[in-house]
Amino acid sequence: MTAVADPPAETTAEIGKSRLRKEDQHLITGRTTWTDNMSLPGMVHLAILRSPMAHATITSIDTSEAKKRPGVIAVFTGQDFAETQGNVPCAWPVTPDMVNPGAPSLAVTQVNHVGEAVAVIAARDKVSAQDALEAIDVEYEPLPAVLDMEAAIADGSPLVHPNTTSNRSYTWAFESGAAGTGAPIDDAIASPEVTVTRRFIQQRLIPAFMEPRSTVVQPIGEGVTVWSATQIPHILRTMLALTLGIPEQKVRVIAPDVGGGFGGKIPVTPEEIITTLVARRLGKPAKYTESRSESLMSAHHGRDQIQDVTITAKRDGTVTGLDVHLFADMGAYLRLVGPGVPLLGAFMFPAIYKFPAYRFVCEGIFTTKTPTDAYRGAGRPEATFGIERIMDELAVELGRDPMELRRQNWITHEEFPFTTVCGLTYDSGNYEAATAKALELIGWDELRREQAERRERKDPVQLGLGISTFTEMCGLAPSRVLGSLDYVAGGWENASVRVLATGKVEVVVGTSPHGQGHETAFSQIVADKLGVAFDDVEVIHGDTQSSVKGMDSYGSRSLVVGGIAIVQATDKVVAKARRVAAHLLEANEDDLDFEAGSFTVRGVPGGSAGSSMSMGEIAFATFTAHNLPDGMEPSLDSDATFDPENFSFPHGTHLCAIDVDTETGRSTIRKYVCVDDVGTPINPLIIEGQVHGGLAQGIAQALYEEAVFDDAGNLTTGTFVDYTVPSASDLPSFTTERTETPATSNPLGVKGVGEAGTIASTPAVVNALVDALRPFGVNDIQMPATPERVWRAVHSGAEKSDRAEGGTTAYGGASTGTSDGSDAKGEQL
Amino acid sequence: MTRINVNVDGISYTDEVEPRTLLVHYLREQLGKIGTVVGCDTSNCGACTVALDGQSVKSCTLLAVQADGGDITTVEGLAAEDGTLHPVQQAFHDHHALQCGFCTPGMMMAVRDLLQDNPDPSEAEIREGIEGNLCRCTGYQNIVRAVQAAAANLSSTGGQS
Ligand code: FES
Ligand code: FES
Numbered sequence: 001m002t003a004v005a006d007p008p009a010e011t012t013a014e015i016g017k018s019r020l021r022k023e024d025q026h027l028i029t030g031r032t033t034w035t036d037n038m039s040l041p042g043m044v045h046l047a048i049l050r051s052p053m054a055h056a057t058i059t060s061i062d063t064s065e066a067k068k069r070p071g072v073i074a075v076f077t078g079q080d081f082a083e084t085q086g087n088v089p090c091a092w093p094v095t096p097d098m099v100n101p102g103a104p105s106l107a108v109t110q111v112n113h114v115g116e117a118v119a120v121i122a123a124r125d126k127v128s129a130q131d132a133l134e135a136i137d138v139e140y141e142p143l144p145a146v147l148d149m150e151a152a153i154a155d156g157s158p159l160v161h162p163n164t165t166s167n168r169s170y171t172w173a174f175e176s177g178a179a180g181t182g183a184p185i186d187d188a189i190a191s192p193e194v195t196v197t198r199r200f201i202q203q204r205l206i207p208a209f210m211e212p213r214s215t216v217v218q219p220i221g222e223g224v225t226v227w228s229a230t231q232i233p234h235i236l237r238t239m240l241a242l243t244l245g246i247p248e249q250k251v252r253v254i255a256p257d258v259g260g261g262f263g264g265k266i267p268v269t270p271e272e273i274i275t276t277l278v279a280r281r282l283g284k285p286a287k288y289t290e291s292r293s294e295s296l297m298s299a300h301h302g303r304d305q306i307q308d309v310t311i312t313a314k315r316d317g318t319v320t321g322l323d324v325h326l327f328a329d330m331g332a333y334l335r336l337v338g339p340g341v342p343l344l345g346a347f348m349f350p351a352i353y354k355f356p357a358y359r360f361v362c363e364g365i366f367t368t369k370t371p372t373d374a375y376r377g378a379g380r381p382e383a384t385f386g387i388e389r390i391m392d393e394l395a396v397e398l399g400r401d402p403m404e405l406r407r408q409n410w411i412t413h414e415e416f417p418f419t420t421v422c423g424l425t426y427d428s429g430n431y432e433a434a435t436a437k438a439l440e441l442i443g444w445d446e447l448r449r450e451q452a453e454r455r456e457r458k459d460p461v462q463l464g465l466g467i468s469t470f471t472e473m474c475g476l477a478p479s480r481v482l483g484s485l486d487y488v489a490g491g492w493e494n495a496s497v498r499v500l501a502t503g504k505v506e507v508v509v510g511t512s513p514h515g516q517g518h519e520t521a522f523s524q525i526v527a528d529k530l531g532v533a534f535d536d537v538e539v540i541h542g543d544t545q546s547s548v549k550g551m552d553s554y555g556s557r558s559l560v561v562g563g564i565a566i567v568q569a570t571d572k573v574v575a576k577a578r579r580v581a582a583h584l585l586e587a588n589e590d591d592l593d594f595e596a597g598s599f600t601v602r603g604v605p606g607g608s609a610g611s612s613m614s615m616g617e618i619a620f621a622t623f624t625a626h627n628l629p630d631g632m633e634p635s636l637d638s639d640a641t642f643d644p645e646n647f648s649f650p651h652g653t654h655l656c657a658i659d660v661d662t663e664t665g666r667s668t669i670r671k672y673v674c675v676d677d678v679g680t681p682i683n684p685l686i687i688e689g690q691v692h693g694g695l696a697q698g699i700a701q702a703l704y705e706e707a708v709f710d711d712a713g714n715l716t717t718g719t720f721v722d723y724t725v726p727s728a729s730d731l732p733s734f735t736t737e738r739t740e741t742p743a744t745s746n747p748l749g750v751k752g753v754g755e756a757g758t759i760a761s762t763p764a765v766v767n768a769l770v771d772a773l774r775p776f777g778v779n780d781i782q783m784p785a786t787p788e789r790v791w792r793a794v795h796s797g798a799e800k801s802d803r804a805e806g807g808t809t810a811y812g813g814a815s816t817g818t819s820d821g822s823d824a825k826g827e828q829l
Numbered sequence: 830m831t832r833i834n835v836n837v838d839g840i841s842y843t844d845e846v847e848p849r850t851l852l853v854h855y856l857r858e859q860l861g862k863i864g865t866v867v868g869c870d871t872s873n874c875g876a877c878t879v880a881l882d883g884q885s886v887k888s889c890t891l892l893a894v895q896a897d898g899g900d901i902t903t904v905e906g907l908a909a910e911d912g913t914l915h916p917v918q919q920a921f922h923d924h925h926a927l928q929c930g931f932c933t934p935g936m937m938m939a940v941r942d943l944l945q946d947n948p949d950p951s952e953a954e955i956r957e958g959i960e961g962n963l964c965r966c967t968g969y970q971n972i973v974r975a976v977q978a979a980a981a982n983l984s985s986t987g988g989q990s
Contacts, residue, residue, distance in 0.1 A: 027933055028922055029918065034931070210932050257929075260931060291870045689971060693968045
């Protein structure tokens with residue numbers, strides 16, 4: 001028997017293979033490690049009392065009755081932790097004068113949204129804790145709810161936070177003339193041949209990961225071990241240390257199995273801080289798991305922007321300027337990256353088009369609603385929606401085919417690398433190829449003929465065709481860029497590769513998966529780089545004690561940043577192994593070829609004794625260290641920290657054909673075709689899965705989901721009965737294909753894929769709906785485009801287009817008019 | 830407290846439960862059957878689905894006492910004793926029908942029941958058949974594929990479990 005692993009039987013490339021996932025086995029057999037599964041000796045269970053008021057001062061809290069309830073161990077209010085709880089951290093002060101009024105984990109004197117934590121009960125079991133909630137007596141003095149962003153910044157609006165002078169947290173602006181990245185916008189806007197202005201509403205969404213958030217904290221000496229359903233164990237570690245004053249080296253954070261995130265598990269949460277505070281105060285392990293209702297109400301929401309978009313063009317269709325003003329609802333508090341989310345869209349409004357001039361202004365505004373932060377795509381779906389909708393409106397204004405207009409203005413494949421009007425350099429892309437493939441797959445021309453025919457015969461079921469030719473920036477992010485945007489951390493990623501005595505390999509990564517399949521994809525990369533078998537690679541993640549360094553998973557960064565760190569670490573391993581092999585084969589390092597996991601002396605017939613060594617043999621020789629080159633440490637292990645120089649720019653063309661029943665308002669997606677270009681594929685099966693899931697969420701924004709608040713600031717979509725995450729019967733089957741234009745900014749040629757489907761799909765669907773209803777004078781439908789909204793649009797569209805005025809200086813073409821927001825406000829359908 | 834007898838994944842239990850305890854909480858907290866999970870509090874998500882006397886049920890909609898005398902299969906009891914995966918489990922793996930895997934236990938239990946009732950479902954029947962189970966990750970397309978594959982496998986082997 002030998003301790004050395006046999007060389008892999010087959011050595012075909014792993015990269016590009018649709019490997020089935022390593023992750024699945026324990027998930028399909030129920031051998032899972034969700035945080036809520038954890039049970040520790042002596043553990044107390046927490047229940048949180050949440051504010052029923054959107055805005056109120058807390059005049060008194062009486063916990064004495066609750067403390068007497070059976071099984072209750074302790075009850076704490078914000079007053080009990082006022083000196084120690086600090087603030088829920090925000091890491092993105094987007095402007096030097098951004099107002100951050102602070103965010104207590106447990107409200108101390110005032111509540112600012114329904115669902116805010118007011119008190120916490122620790123009991124011997126969860127039921128006892130929950131039962132005792134009703135015995136806490138809180139008296140509130142109501143304050144006026146602040147719900148409408150524009151009203152919130154008007155003179156005389158009540159303030160959300162008493163320690164501020166305005167509900168405006170910040171105004172962040174970019175202008176291409178001032179930035180030196182393009183022409184001044186004022187020139188473009190001053191004398192356009194054609195102008196179209198629209199107001200688009202990005203409704204509020206809820207990430208709605210399927211696993212409710214859960215945290216277990218075990219106090220150990222001065223420190224804590226924290227298990228949490230989080231995307232960010234490393235950032236959480238640092239932030240808990242900073243927030244609570246625990247030395248960082250005494251904080252260990254573990255993200256075990258995590259059931260989805262979609263940005264929803266990015267921030268450091270009040271609940272994580274509260275659980276830590278209680279566990280430390282009691283000296284006992286503590287667990288808090290939210291209910292779905294608590295999750296929908298208090299875990300952060302996403303989107304929620306008002307977008308005022310003006311596009312200018314020449315009469316021949318050449319775009320000349322883009323002017324964007326956003327109101328972005330921060331909700332009651334600034335969460336970890338909440339203020340920065342719209343900025344991730346700032347650079348994406350110009351999208352794939354050659355605008356000479358661009359302005360972007362965003363006002364971040366406080367309201368008495370659940371805080372907002374990242375939700376899949378984070379800023380980029382909003383931007384993509386704005387630009388892809390306004391391109392359609394411009395096409396109508398000019399009487400042009402919407403695809404032809406896009407083609408006229410997009411960056412052609414010969415023009416890469418291309419520096420945009422925001423100063424971003426897109427490294428590679430081929431919009432023509434993706435578009436041609438998508439048009440063919442869906443049978444565009446045939447569908448257009450059918451549409452004309454159905455229009456002609458006034459078919460009550462009209463056909464609409466929608467386009468989204470998108471790009472996005474992901475792979476967050478070059479640290480220098482983050483610095484220039486005032487983000488307080490970097491965007492690098494770390495990986496280390498350990499070669500064990502038996503030739504098996506451990507890869508420790510700083511990314512933290514929650515469904516993406518990192519273990520599989522990263523194993524494929526390492527297998528190829530080291531020439532070891534796929535099954536011989538173990539990927540280790542999600543525990544700051546073993547994976548000591550990392551920036552975690554969000555922004556489609558794990559592969560394009562973390563994967564490259566892995567590549568760099570494996571390169572170092574190979575360099576060390578080469579040195580050992582040269583020594584043992586008595587050859588010059590330069591005379592060794594490394595292929596399929598073996599070093600071979602060049603020119604010596606393969607297979608002859610002493611002419612070649614496998615990685616396994618080298619690993620064992622390094623482990624025994626009996627005969628290593630002089631001065632060489634006995635280890636092949638290597639690590640690397642990679643900081644990208646650029647973002648990753650996936651792109652693609654998404655096309656949607658939708659049947660709209662004008663009599664019932666019901667719309668049905670008939671065909672959805674997308675051709676995404678995510679560069680070189682590592683695992684096509686996983687890519688397809690990411691696109692499917694992304695499409696579902698983007699389509700859900702277009703058709704199904706909205707977090708709705710009533711006039712008093714209550715979330716009226718606080719359960720899965722009302723917050724309608726689509727089921728299988730709400731969605732079609734998609735046709736998902738790819739083109740492959742390798743990224744030139746990284747050695748694998750990869751681009752991110754996690755968010756593309758969500759970013760691209762929403763405008764494709766809405767453009768299709770509006771396209772179906774143009775003959776009725778409809779030029780916008782507010783999302784989600786429920787049957788009722790569609791029906792109303794059909795029946796008021798003509799009237800509305802008569803009323804429309806301003807917003808256009810061109811004549812001819814279809815009627816466009818300015819969406820005056822009449823269907824954007826007031827009617828929460 | 831009420832005494833109940835149940836068989837869960839082939840093991841008999843006799844327990845005292847509070848009359849108000851939900852079956853899913855009994856499974857997770859008293860029996861340690863943590864494979865079955867809770868995704869909502871309004872019986873919408875299906876994450877908690879198990880089989881009770883051969884029929885799939887959302888275990889958050891039943892009281893533990895209602896399961897008295899019952900025979901329960903959870904995701905942990907789906908595979909054969911030798912570890913051979915149930916055709917539905919195998920199909921979910923083969924067709925990448927799970928990402929985070931949180932919905933998966935309930936989804937697979939629902940699919941197993943669906944295929945018992947309808948061994949050869951159309952795509953529309955599959956989509957309707959699993960509409961009580963929410964998945965936020967997959968967009969359902971690969972779940973549909975997996976169901977079709979499991980159906981084909983079950984009918985070709987004549988097996989049903
Ligand atoms: S937990 Fe039972 S249906 Fe959601
Ligand atoms: S796989 Fe994550 S919810 Fe279905």
